[in-house]
Amino acid sequence: MDELEIQGLVKQFGSELIIDGISFYVRDGEFLVILGPSGGGKSTLLRMICGIESPDKGRIFLKKRDITTLTPQQRNVGMVFQDHGLYPHMNVYDNIAYGLQKKGLTRSEIKQRIQTATDKLGITSLIRQPATTLSGGEQQRVALAKVLVRDADIYLYDEPFSNLDVRLRTQLRHEVLNVHRAKQRPSIFVTHDQNEAFTMADRIAVVAQRRLQQIGTAEELLQAPANTFVAQFIGTPPTNLLRAQLSQIDGQLVAEHNGIVLPLPRYWRRVLKQTVYDTLILGIRPTSIIPEWLFPQLEKVPSLILPATVRSVESLYAEVNLTLTLGKDTVVTATYQQGGDPLPTPGKNIRVAIETAHLQLFDPTTGKSLNRLFT
Template sequence: MASVEIDDVRKSFGNHPVIKGVSIDIEDGEFVILVGPSGCGKSTLLRMLAGLEHITSGEIRIGNRIVNDLPPKERDIAMVFQNYALYPHMTVADNMSFSLMLAGASKSEIEERVKPAAEILGLSNLLHRYPRQLSGGQRQRVAMGRAIVRDPQVFLFDEPLSNLDAKLRVSMRTEIKNLHQRLTTTTVYVTHDQIEAMTMADKIVVMHDGIVEQVGAPLDLYDNPANLFVAGFIGSPAMNFLNGRLDEADAARFVTDDGVALPAPADLASARGKALVYGIRPESFSLGGPVELKVQVIEPTGSESQIVGLIGQTQVTCVFRERVMLAPGETLNVSIDPRTVHLFDAGSGIRLRD
C-alpha cells in the first residue's frame, strides 16, 4: 500500500489542454473516486497515474517515488478496465494468474495467491470456466481478481460497472466497497455516476473541464457544495435552482425573477442587491405551506413521490415520503426550511457563506 500525490499535473493534446493543473493528495489505504461528466478529464488523469498517458507537466508520486517517467509495469499498480479485457482462450484461473506467470512466479506461489483471491470474490467454483461461460458480473469479478493477485500498492478502476445492468451495478458497488474494507489497499476509482461516488468513496474529487471543482467526503460535498456545478452534479434528483435576489426590505425573503417570495437564510443579508441563485434540494420541500407548486408530472416510486412542477415559471423537482395523489395542472402548497437553502452568486457560481 502507498499514498498517492498528484501535484499540479497538466496534460495537453497538441494545443488543447485537457487537464489544467490538478493537485490531489490521496492517503495510504484511502478509497478516492474521481467523478464528473464525460469529457471532464477524469479518465485521462487515471491513465496518467497508470502510466498509459504521458504527463505534460507536474508530478505524480506513488509512495516516495516520482513515477512520471516510469513505465506502467514498474509503478506497482493494478488496473481494472470497463471492458474486463479477459483472454477468451484462458480459464478464469489462467486469466487471474497470467501476470504472475509472466513474472516467473512458481506454480505453488501462483496457487497461494489465486486461491484466496477467488474465495474473496466468490469465484472458487468458476476457476475452470472460460469467459464466454460467465455473466457480466462474474467477468468483472475475474478482472478484479486478476488485479488482487498482483498485490499492488494502488488499485485503479476505470468505470468498471458501466457495462452492467442497474441491479447488478448496485450489488457490485457493495462487493467493491467490501473488498476495499478487507484489503485496505489505496484505490482510485473513476465514474460519471455520482450515486456510485456517494455510496462508495471515502473522498470524492469532483472534476469539470479539466479542473478540480471540490474535494471532500461524500456528505460534506452534498451538504456544503462549493459552487453551482458541484451543487447540481452531486445529488439525485439534482438540486433545484431559481434566479432572483434577496428582498431589500427583508433579507430573510428571496424574490425570484418572476416575483415569487421564498424563505432565505437570515445570515446572508450582506448579499442584498446582488443577482443570486437559490438552491434547494428536492427532499427539502415539505407538504403544506405558503409556496404554490403547479404540478406537471407525478412519479410514484413506491417509497416516495417525486413531483415535477412549476414555482412561478421555474421547473423544480420535489421528493416527498408521503404518497401524493394529484393530477397534472393542480396546485400543491409546499414549505421550505430556510436552513436547507443554499445561495450562490449568479456571476461566479460560488456559494455564499455566512
C-alpha cells in the same frame, strides 16, 4: 498518511486540453470515487496515475515517492479496466497468473493466491475455461481476481461495471469493496453513476470540464456544493437554481425571483454587505420544499409558505418527486419520503413551505458558492 498525492496535473492531446491543473490526495485505506459526466477527463486522470499516459505538467506521488515518470510496471498499481483486460487466448487461471509470473513468484505461491482469490469471488469452477467463453459478469470477476492476487500499493478501477446489468453491478460493487477491505490500501474508482458513487465512496471527487469541481463526502456535495455545476450535477433530482434580485424590505434582506420573495437568514447580511451583488443565483434543495401534508410532522413549520400548483408526480418506492409551479411560472422540484399520504394529482393547488435556512447562494458570474465565504 496520504498514500497518493496528485499535484497540478495537466494533460493535452494535440490542441485539446483534457486535464487542467487537478490536485488531490487519497489517504491510506480510503476508497475515493471519481464521479463526472462522460468526456470530463476521469479516465485520462486514472491512466496518468497508473502510467499508461504521461502528464504534460504536474507530479504524482505514491507513498511519498515521485512516480510521475515511472512505467506502469514500476509503479506497483493494480488496475481493473472497463473492457476487463483479459487475454482471449488464455484460460482463466493463466489470465490471473500472468502478472504473478512476471513478478517471479513460485508456482506454489501463484497457485495458492489464485485459489484464495477465486474462492472469494466464487469463480473456482471456471479456472480452466477459456476467457472467450465467459459471460460479462464472469469476465469482470476474473478481472477482480487479477487485482486480488496482487500486493499493489494502490488499486484503480476504470468504470468496470459500465457494460453490465443492474443486478450484476450491485453484486460486483460488493465484491470490489470486499477486495478493498481485504487489501486496506487506497483505491480509486471511476464512474458516471451517482448511485454507485454514493454507495461505495468514502469521498467523492467530481471531475468535469477538465477540472476538479469539488471533493468531499456525499453529504458535503449535496448540502454544500462548491459551484452551480456541482449543484446541478449531484442529486436526483438536483438543486433548483433560480436567478434572484437582492433587495431589502422593511430592513429584511430578501431574494426576489419572478414575483417570489424569499427572506434570507440574518447571517447573509454580513457576507453580502461586503460584495457588490444586486443579483445572484439561489439554490433550493428539493428536500427543502415541503408540501403541506407534511406540516404536522415538523417540529416547527418554516415561516415562508407559498402557493404552488402540481405539474407532475413521480413516485419511486418510498420517495416522491413533485414538479411544481410557484408564482406565475417558476418551475421547481420537491422531494419527500412517502409516508402513506395520498399522492396529489397534476393540476392540484397546494401550499409548500421553504426552509430558507438551507438556501444556497452562488455568484451569478463565476457560479461559485457564496456559502463558502462563511468557512
